Amino acid sequence: MTVPDQRFFIQTLGCPKNEVDSDKLVGTMLAGGMVRTSIVADADLIVVNTCAFIEAARDESIQTILDLDDARSSDARLVVTGCLAERSGNELAEAMPEIDQVAGFGVPVTLGTKPGTPKMDMLNLRRPPSTRPWAYVKIAEGCDRACGFCAIPSFRGPQRSRSVEDVLIEVADLGASEIVLVAQDLAAFGRDQGVGERQIETLVTRVAAVVDRVRLLYLYPSDLTDSLIDTICATGVPYFDLSLQHVSRPLMRRMRRWGDGERFLARIEDIRRREPEAALRSNFIVGYPGETEEDHDVLLDFVERAQLDWCGFFAYSPEEGTYAVGLDGQVDTRLVLERLGELSELQDRITAQRRIDLVGRDLEVLFDEAHVARSHREAPEIDGIITTATPHEPGSFATVRVLSATGPDLEAAG
Numbered sequence: 001m002t003v004p005d006q007r008f009f010i011q012t013l014g015c016p017k018n019e020v021d022s023d024k025l026v027g028t029m030l031a032g033g034m035v036r037t038s039i040v041a042d043a044d045l046i047v048v049n050t051c052a053f054i055e056a057a058r059d060e061s062i063q064t065i066l067d068l069d070d071a072r073s074s075d076a077r078l079v080v081t082g083c084l085a086e087r088s089g090n091e092l093a094e095a096m097p098e099i100d101q102v103a104g105f106g107v108p109v110t111l112g113t114k115p116g117t118p119k120m121d122m123l124n125l126r127r128p129p130s131t132r133p134w135a136y137v138k139i140a141e142g143c144d145r146a147c148g149f150c151a152i153p154s155f156r157g158p159q160r161s162r163s164v165e166d167v168l169i170e171v172a173d174l175g176a177s178e179i180v181l182v183a184q185d186l187a188a189f190g191r192d193q194g195v196g197e198r199q200i201e202t203l204v205t206r207v208a209a210v211v212d213r214v215r216l217l218y219l220y221p222s223d224l225t226d227s228l229i230d231t232i233c234a235t236g237v238p239y240f241d242l243s244l245q246h247v248s249r250p251l252m253r254r255m256r257r258w259g260d261g262e263r264f265l266a267r268i269e270d271i272r273r274r275e276p277e278a279a280l281r282s283n284f285i286v287g288y289p290g291e292t293e294e295d296h297d298v299l300l301d302f303v304e305r306a307q308l309d310w311c312g313f314f315a316y317s318p319e320e321g322t323y324a325v326g327l328d329g330q331v332d333t334r335l336v337l338e339r340l341g342e343l344s345e346l347q348d349r350i351t352a353q354r355r356i357d358l359v360g361r362d363l364e365v366l367f368d369e370a371h372v373a374r375s376h377r378e379a380p381e382i383d384g385i386i387t388t389a390t391p392h393e394p395g396s397f398a399t400v401r402v403l404s405a406t407g408p409d410l411e412a413a414g
Contacts (some may be wrong), residue, residue: 008045014051024125050084054317069098116146133395134178143184148323180212187223248295281310281375287336355405384408
C-alpha cells in the first residue's frame with residue numbers, strides 16, 4: 001500500500017504505448033493516496049518509464065536516469081520501469097547504482113522495499129480522466145510477428161488483446177473527444193482470443209459510436225482489408241498510418257516483411273479512390289543490412305509516386321537478438337545519413353505542397369488548446385497543427401478556413 005501524502009514524479013520516454021502505461025501507473029498511485037508533483041526535488045518517488053526500441057532510445061533513457069538522480073532529494077527513491085527495465089533489467093541494476101529498483105512491466109508502485117511484489121496487469125489498469133481533448137488507448141500488448149529488425153516480441157511477449165468491453169470502459173473513463181487506438185499490431189486485435197477472426201472492425205465501430213473521433217496508429221499493410229478500410233472511413237476520420245518500413249522487394253524479404261512498392265501503391269490508390277480526403281502516413285528504415293543504391297532509388301521513386309501526407313525516416317539500428325544482426329551487407333553510416341537527407345528533403349517538399357493544397361479549404365477541427373487545432377489529417381504529437389487567431393474552448397469543434405501553410409503547419413480563420 002502506498003503512503004498517504006507521499007509525492008511522486010514520473011518521466012515517460014518513447015512511444016504512445018509507454019504514455020498509456022504511465023497513465024495507468026499514475027492512476028494507481030493517485031488511488032493509493034499519493035500526490036503527483038512536477039518538481040523532481042519535491043518527489044519521494046521518481047519513476048522513469050524507459051524506451052529501448054533502438055540504441056538512441058536506450059541512450060536517452062540512461063541519460064534521463066542520470067539527470068533525475070542528480071535532481072532528486074537525498075531520501076527519494078528512483079525506480080526504473082518500461083522497455084529498458086524489461087529488456088536489460090539485470091545489467092541495468094548492476095551498471096547503475098543510482099537506481100533503487102529496476103522493475104519490468106507492472107512495476108510495483110509503492111514506497112515499500114519489497115522487490116518480490118507481484119506484477120500488476122498493466123493492460124487493464126484503470127486510468128484517470130484525460131487532461132487533453134484526446135487520449136491514447138492501448139488495445140493489446142506484445143506482437144506475434146518476427147520482423148528482422150525488431151526486438152519488441154522478445155521483451156513485450158506474444159500478442160495479448162484486451163476485450164472490447166474493457167477498452168470501452170477505459171474510453172468512457174477518459175472522457176476525451178478523440179481516442180487514438182495503439183498497439184504493436186493493431187489490425188491483429190482479437191486474433192489471440194480464439195474467436196476465429198480479428199475484432200478490430202468491431203472495436204473501431206463501437207468506439208466511434210461513443211466518441212467524436214477514433215484514430216488508429218498503426219497498421220500492417222497485409223492486414224488492411226477492404227472491410228477495414230471501409231470501417232475506418234465510416235468513422236469520419238480517414239487517417240491511415242501504414243507500417244511499410246521499405247518498398248524494395250528483395251530488401252523486404254531480408255526484413256522478413258510482406259509486400260513491395262507496387263502492392264503498396266495499389267493499396268494507397270484504392271484508399272484514395274474510396275475516400276479522396278484520406279490522409280496517409282508511414283515510416284521507413286534506411287540502411288538495413290544489404291540495402292543497395294538500387295534499393296534506395298526504388299524507395300525514392302515510391303515516396304515521389306505515393307505523395308504521402310506524412311512520412312518518417314529512421315536509420316537502421318542493430319538490435320541484439322534480432323535476425324538482422326547476423327546479416328551481411330552493413331551499410332556505412334555516412335551513406336545512411338546521405339540517404340536519410342535525400343529522403344527527408346523529398347518528403348518535406350511533398351508534405352509542404354499537400355498542406356498548400358489545403359489553403360482556401362474549410363476544415364472541421366478539434367481544438368487541443370485555445371489557438372491550436374487538428375483536422376482528421378493530423379494525428380496528435382506527430383503531425384502538423386492548425387493555428388487560429390480566434391480562441392476556442394479546448395475540446396470543442398469548429399469549422400475553420402485555411403489561410404496559409406508553413407511547412408507542415410496551417411494558419412486558419414474561424
